[in-house]
Amino acid sequence: MNLHSNSAVGSATNERKSLASLLPNVTLTEPANLAAATIAAANLPSVTAELVKDFAYRAATLVVRSYEKTFTLDYWFYSIDGSPWLRLRVELPEGIRELPSISEQAHAIDWHERYAEDLFGLTFTGHPKLGDFVLHEEWPEGANPMLSDFDASALLIDKEVDPQWQPEKILQTSGAFVMPIGPVYSDYAESAQFFLETVGEDVVRMIPRLHFKYRGIEKHAEGQAFDRAVLMAERFSGSSAVAHATALCQAAEMAVHVDVPPRAQAIRLVAAELERFRHHLAILSDICHSTGMIVPSADVDILEEDALRLSARWAGHRYLYGLICPGGVSRDFSAGEMAALQSGIEEFSRRADRLRRHLEITSSFLDRFEGVGVVPLANARKLGLVGPIARASAWATDLRIYRPYGFYGVAAGIGSPPLEAMESEGDGYARIRVLFSELFTATEWMRRAIKHLPDGPIHKALPDSDGEAIGYVEAPKGAAIHFLELSAGRVKRWQITSPSFVNWHGFHLAAENFAFQDFPIMMASFGLSIAESDR
Amino acid sequence: MPSWFIKGLFSPVKTTRFPKQPETAPGAVPGRPVATDFTSPEQAAHAAAQCPTGAIRAGHISADVNLNQCIYCQRCARTEPPMAWKADYTWARRLRANNLTPQPFRKSLHIRIVDTGSCDAVIQEIKQLSKPYYNMHKLGFFITPTPRHADVLMVTGPLTHHMRLALKKTYDAMPEPKWVIAVGGCALSGCVFSRGFTSAGTVLESLPVDVEVPGCPPPPMAILYGLMLLAGRVGEMPSAKPTIMEKA
Amino acid sequence: MNTPEIIFAAALAFCLAGALVSAWAPSQWAGRILAIFGTTAATLLLTGAAAVIVSHTSVSLTLWRLPILGRLRLDVDGISAFFMLALAMSFLPACLFSDGYMRRYIGHYDPRAFNIFFHLLLGVCIILLSAGDVITFLLSWRIMSALATFPITLEHRVNEHRRAGYLFLAMNEAGIITATFGLLWMAALAGGHIGFSALHAALVGTSPTVRWTLFLVIFFGFAVKAGLLPVSSWLPRAHPVAPANMSAILSGCLLNFGIYGIVRFDAVILPPISAGPGLLVLTVGSISALVGILYAAIDNDMKKMLAHSSTENLGIVTANIGMGMVFTAYHLPMLAAIAYVVAMYHMINHSAYKTLLFLGAGAVDQHAGTRHMNQLGGLIKRMPLIAALFLVGALAIAAIPPLNGFASEWLTLQTILRSEDFAPRFSRVVFGLCGAGLALTAALAVTCFVKAFAMSFLGKPRSTAAASAAKPARSAAAAMAFLAAACVVLGLGVTWMIPAINSAMRPLTHDLAAQALNPPFFNNATARHPLPAAFEKSFTQLGARIGAGVIPGRGLVVMHRGGSANPVVYAMSTFYMAGVLAIIIFVTWLGVRLLTRRRRVIVGEQWAGGLRRLSPDMTYSATGFSNPIRVIFKSIFAPAIRENSAVAVAGHFRTAITQERDDGYIVDRLFLRPLTATASLLSRALARLHRPAVVNAYAAWVLLALLLMLIINRIW
Numbered sequence A: 001m002n003l004h005s006n007s008a009v010g011s012a013t014n015e016r017k018s019l020a021s022l023l024p025n026v027t028l029t030e031p032a033n034l035a036a037a038t039i040a041a042a043n044l045p046s047v048t049a050e051l052v053k054d055f056a057y058r059a060a061t062l063v064v065r066s067y068e069k070t071f072t073l074d075y076w077f078y079s080i081d082g083s084p085w086l087r088l089r090v091e092l093p094e095g096i097r098e099l100p101s102i103s104e105q106a107h108a109i110d111w112h113e114r115y116a117e118d119l120f121g122l123t124f125t126g127h128p129k130l131g132d133f134v135l136h137e138e139w140p141e142g143a144n145p146m147l148s149d150f151d152a153s154a155l156l157i158d159k160e161v162d163p164q165w166q167p168e169k170i171l172q173t174s175g176a177f178v179m180p181i182g183p184v185y186s187d188y189a190e191s192a193q194f195f196l197e198t199v200g201e202d203v204v205r206m207i208p209r210l211h212f213k214y215r216g217i218e219k220h221a222e223g224q225a226f227d228r229a230v231l232m233a234e235r236f237s238g239s240s241a242v243a244h245a246t247a248l249c250q251a252a253e254m255a256v257h258v259d260v261p262p263r264a265q266a267i268r269l270v271a272a273e274l275e276r277f278r279h280h281l282a283i284l285s286d287i288c289h290s291t292g293m294i295v296p297s298a299d300v301d302i303l304e305e306d307a308l309r310l311s312a313r314w315a316g317h318r319y320l321y322g323l324i325c326p327g328g329v330s331r332d333f334s335a336g337e338m339a340a341l342q343s344g345i346e347e348f349s350r351r352a353d354r355l356r357r358h359l360e361i362t363s364s365f366l367d368r369f370e371g372v373g374v375v376p377l378a379n380a381r382k383l384g385l386v387g388p389i390a391r392a393s394a395w396a397t398d399l400r401i402y403r404p405y406g407f408y409g410v411a412a413g414i415g416s417p418p419l420e421a422m423e424s425e426g427d428g429y430a431r432i433r434v435l436f437s438e439l440f441t442a443t444e445w446m447r448r449a450i451k452h453l454p455d456g457p458i459h460k461a462l463p464d465s466d467g468e469a470i471g472y473v474e475a476p477k478g479a480a481i482h483f484l485e486l487s488a489g490r491v492k493r494w495q496i497t498s499p500s501f502v503n504w505h506g507f508h509l510a511a512e513n514f515a516f517q518d519f520p521i522m523m524a525s526f527g528l529s530i531a532e533s534d535r
Numbered sequence B: 001m002p003s004w005f006i007k008g009l010f011s012p013v014k015t016t017r018f019p020k021q022p023e024t025a026p027g028a029v030p031g032r033p034v035a036t037d038f039t040s041p042e043q044a045a046h047a048a049a050q051c052p053t054g055a056i057r058a059g060h061i062s063a064d065v066n067l068n069q070c071i072y073c074q075r076c077a078r079t080e081p082p083m084a085w086k087a088d089y090t091w092a093r094r095l096r097a098n099n100l101t102p103q104p105f106r107k108s109l110h111i112r113i114v115d116t117g118s119c120d121a122v123i124q125e126i127k128q129l130s131k132p133y134y135n136m137h138k139l140g141f142f143i144t145p146t147p148r149h150a151d152v153l154m155v156t157g158p159l160t161h162h163m164r165l166a167l168k169k170t171y172d173a174m175p176e177p178k179w180v181i182a183v184g185g186c187a188l189s190g191c192v193f194s195r196g197f198t199s200a201g202t203v204l205e206s207l208p209v210d211v212e213v214p215g216c217p218p219p220p221m222a223i224l225y226g227l228m229l230l231a232g233r234v235g236e237m238p239s240a241k242p243t244i245m246e247k248a
Numbered sequence C: 001m002n003t004p005e006i007i008f009a010a011a012l013a014f015c016l017a018g019a020l021v022s023a024w025a026p027s028q029w030a031g032r033i034l035a036i037f038g039t040t041a042a043t044l045l046l047t048g049a050a051a052v053i054v055s056h057t058s059v060s061l062t063l064w065r066l067p068i069l070g071r072l073r074l075d076v077d078g079i080s081a082f083f084m085l086a087l088a089m090s091f092l093p094a095c096l097f098s099d100g101y102m103r104r105y106i107g108h109y110d111p112r113a114f115n116i117f118f119h120l121l122l123g124v125c126i127i128l129l130s131a132g133d134v135i136t137f138l139l140s141w142r143i144m145s146a147l148a149t150f151p152i153t154l155e156h157r158v159n160e161h162r163r164a165g166y167l168f169l170a171m172n173e174a175g176i177i178t179a180t181f182g183l184l185w186m187a188a189l190a191g192g193h194i195g196f197s198a199l200h201a202a203l204v205g206t207s208p209t210v211r212w213t214l215f216l217v218i219f220f221g222f223a224v225k226a227g228l229l230p231v232s233s234w235l236p237r238a239h240p241v242a243p244a245n246m247s248a249i250l251s252g253c254l255l256n257f258g259i260y261g262i263v264r265f266d267a268v269i270l271p272p273i274s275a276g277p278g279l280l281v282l283t284v285g286s287i288s289a290l291v292g293i294l295y296a297a298i299d300n301d302m303k304k305m306l307a308h309s310s311t312e313n314l315g316i317v318t319a320n321i322g323m324g325m326v327f328t329a330y331h332l333p334m335l336a337a338i339a340y341v342v343a344m345y346h347m348i349n350h351s352a353y354k355t356l357l358f359l360g361a362g363a364v365d366q367h368a369g370t371r372h373m374n375q376l377g378g379l380i381k382r383m384p385l386i387a388a389l390f391l392v393g394a395l396a397i398a399a400i401p402p403l404n405g406f407a408s409e410w411l412t413l414q415t416i417l418r419s420e421d422f423a424p425r426f427s428r429v430v431f432g433l434c435g436a437g438l439a440l441t442a443a444l445a446v447t448c449f450v451k452a453f454a455m456s457f458l459g460k461p462r463s464t465a466a467a468s469a470a471k472p473a474r475s476a477a478a479a480m481a482f483l484a485a486a487c488v489v490l491g492l493g494v495t496w497m498i499p500a501i502n503s504a505m506r507p508l509t510h511d512l513a514a515q516a517l518n519p520p521f522f523n524n525a526t527a528r529h530p531l532p533a534a535f536e537k538s539f540t541q542l543g544a545r546i547g548a549g550v551i552p553g554r555g556l557v558v559m560h561r562g563g564s565a566n567p568v569v570y571a572m573s574t575f576y577m578a579g580v581l582a583i584i585i586f587v588t589w590l591g592v593r594l595l596t597r598r599r600r601v602i603v604g605e606q607w608a609g610g611l612r613r614l615s616p617d618m619t620y621s622a623t624g625f626s627n628p629i630r631v632i633f634k635s636i637f638a639p640a641i642r643e644n645s646a647v648a649v650a651g652h653f654r655t656a657i658t659q660e661r662d663d664g665y666i667v668d669r670l671f672l673r674p675l676t677a678t679a680s681l682l683s684r685a686l687a688r689l690h691r692p693a694v695v696n697a698y699a700a701w702v703l704l705a706l707l708l709m710l711i712i713n714r715i716w
């Protein structure tokens, strides 16, 4: 068992001692590679500070569970150096709804706390900004939907909203004003609101107001049969359907201790990389459109639609819905189908490479992205960014490489593993370069999985038993972490931590002091999804 | 510095020839399950049982599909015996026969899109409409950012609690005459998103919808067909009507 | 005593009576008294001045003979009368406006004191302008400056107001001392003559160096009063603190006295014989104009903005005077005449619209509780009449045809283009640069006043005070309506104004400008200076004779150059423009009416992206509107930005950002502060010498000074 607190020098035993010295009652679960400890709420900030500083742990998510009168809060941490996932549990006794905030120590948990505050009615003391997050101004007082006794099927009666209502304003300067954008804005944008605070010319601060699309799927899934939750996982953010369905299924499979057949794992890998390929093309298309360059846009657009059509020819659905199922995949592919897919992707990747080379020497294109929306490494670390955005700021996060799951471990072992695409500038152009490189690494992953596709069954039924686990994948936008608790094959608690949720949190801090006309370009280069964040 | 202009000039035309010719490119549409005749009542019942949303209704020895509820899980296609699957895209339906688009609007309709909680795939598919393969501008459909210029309100999503006000404001801000096209299973039946505290009713129940385009997500061709149907420039396909009508 | 004399005497009597009545009456009556006595005095003055100008007479009155210095006299010639006209035009509405306005001070400050000084100020101003000799002039000037300080600091309990008052007094005092020195030196050079007419004759033969020095001393002495750079520091401070009627007077007539001094002494008595002084005046004027409008454009305090804009307008006037001086030096009397006429025309225009705008700002301040544009907005709904009148002023000052500002700015820019007509390259370069500066000024003026009007009167109210602003008194609207009418008349009547100014300023214009600017051809008279036939023909075809018999002049102004074979003509008619504008507006209105006749108009909510409520915070602010200018001209403003990050950042969170931005006044930065710093350094050094321990050194200094004086005396 490897309990490195970080990959630096020091023997494994010493490290283990140190984690145990910080958390005396820590326990280890072998196959899940999970360290768990229960601590007192008061110790939370100090323990977190040490975990983040000395153990290189990153805050992954906060899973709150509500029982009749008590709460359990699981703070999940992970690291990219092979140390186990860490779960810090805090139990709130009856009558207590308050605990210290740790978003000062691990800023990535900021929005998670606000989420829990809104949906569970908990108070995180020391958090300077709570309220008006998931639930907006008209939401009835005291209706905390994630509480165990909240009836999800009941319709809500809106609260009377103050006619003078206005959102919070941060910039307190004479003449400062807010440019409100949304929730209905732009041509094709998803619904979200942005308040651009300015005194004219440059935007000093941008505050996103999300969750207009809050569909409460985590609540609605409670009590449903597990495979219903998989359908939801595919459909709450269709552009990353495979990733979320896989993460959820992996959580379930881990919870009920089922090993997915290798062939199914390999097919999942192929599907995930195909999805990533198509997803990145869509982001690149938005990026090209944001600069108004018609020919490159058309080029990427054609490529994107070709990838969609290839997906539909391969798996019957343009967005690969219905392919991932609990315990495996729902259909098998012949060698011919796999070969057709591979040759298609190889051709696309050649076309994409040509496009990349052309764009790289188009100065009017580069001018719009260089130095725009810069996220320095320190910010990426502080905010716990994930995915291509983090990688563009040289913040390593690729779970496929650092915490291999499914078939990735095998595929990485074939020859040298595909490198994580990394850039260091953290600006729009760096993100574009990361997106392009990931097209090529996706092709490489697929190539390996198809070449070494194992034989065997594609599916193994899951028993209707109890259990809980974390499932994670590297979704196209970054780490997607699903926590699932099953009870007799039904969902008891499901918590999605989507990369968009994490990165939107980072986006509003990256977007400071920028020119108004850069806003669409920054949005495009971040390529975030509202549907994925709002869930 | 590459000459994008020359590259553009010499790129082949990709745009669909619809409505002059039907679109037949493989993969452009996922098709759809259609009414199927089986040999025994058990088979029909089995097919209906596969469907997680109850979109399939078993008749005596046949089964029919209410496409509004279909979420394209393809389970009915992968069971034995499967439901028949038809590779078309002409499944949009007109709901308000008395609200036809008058002549002057038919060849130039401006559309405002409102997302009331749909997944990003639906938005992506709508975006495709203005991209080279579908190029709806050629057919006289335009996207406008302000409802003040819009003739058509295109709504997606299950109509979340938070989006009701914005949707109402958008609809109210549109000048008369106006039409509504609901796109995607989520706008029509809620898709997998349940009714309750987050959604008090679908778009179909909240606005006077003129044309509905089922699908999860509906492929661009289906949306394009829906728009042409709204503009009165293509006829409704008889097959789009379900043989077993859903309850009123 | 002839009629004008009686009228002037009556005006003075009313001023005095007003002051006496004010002292006696209760303070509630202050506004009413001012409205009665002040307005009557100003009306009388207006009539008298107009009579002098129209009748081409001059009034003169010998006061008494001083033992050594000679006769003191009052002498109202055309120039004086013209300045009196501007004075009266500004005083009349300001007094009328006071009726409702002074009420705001009752119970806080004593409006009676204000009243007394205000009345006396008008009287002293009349005497100042009619002064016919250096001594009377300087005496009344000094009294005028001192008197003006009191009304400015009416709200004397506010520290900032007192400081502004001291600065006003100090800087004007410095100006007076300089000017006094210059004028007395002048009198000395002229062999003791103190009468203006005698001075001119006596100074003809002085050496160029002496003339240059004299010119500089007098120019900068009076530039302080005119609020020109670099001695304008008092202006943006004194205006905002003064009550609105006083600010209006300050801008509308007291600044003009600076111009009066420059015209009277630098142009009439000491006409330039080389181009240098003129070019200097032109440059100072242009720079003042540009810097003034830049600061006006970014300032959000209505009155401060107007104050900066006064620097701009006085700069334009000064630039025109400078041009006139250059043309005089180059022996181009007709061009010089045009330039002087334009200068005076612009000055009186400025008096009209600036008084109007200050009164408007005062009405806003009084009834909306603030004059900070970021807190205003939507006032057009609360005070539509004031808004409409303010708009007239804003359009006029932004030089929008057919109003008066347009007429004089058009003429200014056209005059500058005439620099091609004389040879020296250096002068042409200076003219070119100044022309560019003035053109930029004109453009920025539009931005500035679009902001001023839009941010104050349009949109949503940005504060509760603005949302619940009270309806202003009728006297305010009446006063402003008078001035708005003046703006229109001065604009449309450009063909009447030019000959009037031309004859009033005869010593400078020699009656040449009117003929050049309003060729008789257009007045359907027998042409004394026939224009080329081809030009006449094409002009007739263009419709220049339409209405010639009915409306004489029709506001048509012509600038032409080139020979008779190839004339280049620029022509402008405010009258025709007004006509065309009216037709365009009417046709548009009719068109819209016809097109929408059968349509149902639905008034809906603003579209704000589905946002629940568009709060006033979400509309463009005045700061936002002018920020591009701040960014572009950053090096001039050299802003000090303070971000209070202690409050702003709670650990990783940024909860509230407070930013404060101070756009330092460039004049303070480059001139006033170094000056005061040097002065205090020097005084400290001197103070050190006074220490008792170094008595010897002190004695040595005294001796040295004596020695120096002896040497100087010797050489002289």
Ligand code: SF4
Pocket: B033, B050, B051, B052, B053, B054, B055, B056, B065, B069, B070, B071, B072, B073, B074, B075, B076, B077
């Ligand atoms: S594809 Fe549609 S009809 Fe078929 S099972 Fe799935 S939801 Fe039901």
